Amino acid sequence: MADLRVNIGALALKNPVLTASGTFGYGEEFADFIDLTRLGGFIVKGTTLHPREGNPYPRMAETPMGMLNAVGLQNKGVHYFVEHIYPRLKDINTHVIVNVSGSSIEDYSETAAIVNDLDNIPAIELNISCPNVKKGGMTFGVQPNAAAEVVSAVRKAYHKTLIVKLTPNVTDITEIAKAVEGAGADSVSLINTMLGMAIDAERRKPLLSTVTGGLSGPCVKPVALRMVWQVAKAVKVPVVGLGGIMNATDAIEFMLAGATAVEIGTANFIDPSITVKVVDGINDYLDRHGFKSVRDIIGALEV
């Protein structure tokens, strides 16, 4: 049994496997299939200051080796989370991380401040990369200055581990990563979904109500891996890698490229027990290659 512990800023994880926001509900949805406490942590659904109904149906289109979604941050708002969901999650023996989104800097700060007061939430993931909302979301994540501005504001309101989730829909993701690092982020996670679309040729209609949506699944993995590799070289803070991880080998590839931890996303929809299989698979790999600690493979890519 290798040592699987890693640190994201001040946040000590028992292993590097997290779940991607929006793919794992509030964890409870998966409790019939896995022991949630075996995860390094899980990142719950994107949470906003006010409740959001999200985008109209249809919100999903299957694509080769992946899917598009246009959910649009449907959630009941941070106050509902505090009152109804947090009490159910707070005593679980793993880290629960809240993904925070907003449509203005004030929204982000206020939501982060509310989550800051929850003793058993040790970190937030700041979502400046959702492609499915009209205001806010990705608009903060495509400009280094705007990204730095929202992260600076949240940094003042939030005093625990601050992970900033980045969009791949930019010319140079390292510029954004450096900007949010400079503004006080403890870590960056990448990639959020890639903007895409799907068409029904017979009906001459888009398959999503919003026309465009976010692409995820193994089809985005090569892009995600490349971006993690670039960002890990460009910043000093730990990088959390995600994008199309379907198995332990994929997770290990992200760590070799420089990720300190990984998030499993869309794969949860295909195999709701995949996360613990990835934990076990990472351990097997380390044993097989004679690594005593998972930390030994972070950025260990031989180029």
Next chain:
Amino acid sequence: MKKYLLDLKVVANERLASNFVLLKLQGDQPLPDMLPGQFAELRVDDAPHTFLRRPISINFVDRQQNSVWFLIQLVGEGTKRLATLELGSVVNVLLPLGNGFAMPQCADEQLLLVGGGAGTAPMLYFGEQLQQQGIRPSFLLGARTASMLLQLDEFNKYGDVYTTTEDGSHGEKGFVTQHSILSDKHFDRICCCGPKPMMLSVARYAKAKGITCEVSLENKMACGLGACLCCVENTTAGHVCVCTEGPVFNINDLLWQI
């Protein structure tokens, strides 16, 4: 209800009509409890363009054979791949998912179970479960033509079967809502599963007559667990997941133009 992720073995894969198969999957452990109207998510292996599981309603549970049946309409690559599964091969199945039809509170409830196309599937298991409660429902099954009315022998075991076909080749000619049984017999509740236009017209009929009506929806979904929030239906409670809050809804909870 606890959900299970099971590897089940194909013990039958029969072609029914031109574009349906009846897939029977057997467990090596006793299958869990399942309710009529619930569904399963079947993983489709070895189909390069099929990434997600396929949500399929539970057609029947054969406790003697310890098998669960799925009536599968061949729509795209994923369902066509399921249709080619050979005996003895293994399918990974997530079940039981969602909520079923309401079970009757009294033994003399007059139930009409309406199915169209693949939507007849859940009504068979519903009929069998009603029989166990001593209730004999009426089935009203609709199809385009006689060859597309499936499992009639099975339905006959559990209730009175009425049919409509668009070409008049079986039962009464026309749509289910035009069948004479609707005016000849009194029903306390109508449960319906089928194409949206059919469910809409059944819902309109029920509402006009003041009859309780449940419909089973099949919105496009990914996870089946309420995590991805893709399959939402707009309801009086806002956007809710069909996979966890449905697939069966009382029509009063939907925002359909009834």
